[in-house]
Amino acid sequence: MSLVAAAPPSGGPIIAEVDMGADSSAPVVRATVVQASTVFYDTPATLEKAERLLAEAAGYGSQLVVFPEAFVGGYPRGSNFGAAIGNRTPKGREEFRKYHAAAIDVPGPEVDRLAAMAGKYKVFLVMGVIERDGYTLYCSVLFFDAQGHYLGKHRKMMPTSVERIIWGFGDGSTIPVFDTPVGKIGAAICWENRMPLLRTAMYGKGIEIYCAPTADSRPTWPASMTHIALEGGCFVLSANQFCRRRDYPPAPDGMEAELEPDSVVCKGGSVIISPSGTVLAGPNYSGEALISADLGNVHELALSRWNLGIVMIVFCLFEILIQKLLIVCRPCRNR
Helix, strand or coil, X not given: CEEEEECCHHHCCEEEEEECCCCCCCCCEEEEEEECCCCCCCHHHHHHHHHXXXXXXXXXXXXXXXXXXXXXXXXXXXXXXXXXXXXXXXXXXXXXXXXXXXXXXXXXXXXXXXXXHXXXXXXXXXXXXXXXXXXXXXXXXXXXXXXXXXXXXXXXXXCCHHHHHCCCCCCHHHCCCEEECCEEEEECCHHHHHCHHHHHXXXXXXXXXXXXXXXXXXXXXXXXXXXXXXXXXXXXXXXXXXXXXXXXXXXXXCCCCCCCCCCEEEEXXXXXXXXXXXXXXXXXXCCCEEEEEEECCHHHHHHHHHHCCHHHHHXXXXXXXXXXXXXXXXXXCCC
């Protein structure tokens, strides 16, 4: 298995492909993770950019395309929206108004457009969005099939740290794993991937292609993705944005002198990993890119799960824990 760099047409984003070898008889699914920046506070322009990237990925033969966390709507890195305990600034309120306006309703016209894109280019699409539900925002992932149908969504269950001032909490009602012709697909967003019970819920549903849209570009992230691939016996596709300061709205108060327009704010690190823990493509830290690999061997899924059936082990441990709790909590009886 070798990593092959393919030159993009017309100066477009680079794409890395994995040659699975001529001896592979299993069906091949070409998957692409998109590493690119949102067009902040401009959802129509972001959707135009998404379609360009989707068309390019489809041109390389991709059947599954995964976009980063909050690609539509934006990940407002570095902003506090003027919020402190007991105080919100006028500038921060206006910033949140713009952010709320850039979010999308699900269902809604933007969802219809994304569905049409998936159908037009005949790809399964996994898209990170900021979802607007009334006056509450959610960091969500939307799923579309290659016929242009919206399949469903996952809402981020636990926003990280200051994310909680702008995003609501998802719940267990949106942890789908969709059985599709390219495999069983689901997603966990960014630091949700640190939640063992959430991962186990998806393993229990038989996930085969585990999507991890993220905003974490630190060197430790690929190690987390490798662990999940090994733990779950699944392919892991992690997509992150690559952003410079100029891609964002005006810098938050107090930061204007610290960052130049070309300063890298989020350096990507998108990666694709096999069930055996092999890095198939990435991580890429060089710029906007399409990163692609052929997920060609379903036998690798079977072998990984033959080695260790983690779901049954967890359920057995959970049953033991419940039994102990029942013993501890047994009501007292009159003697």
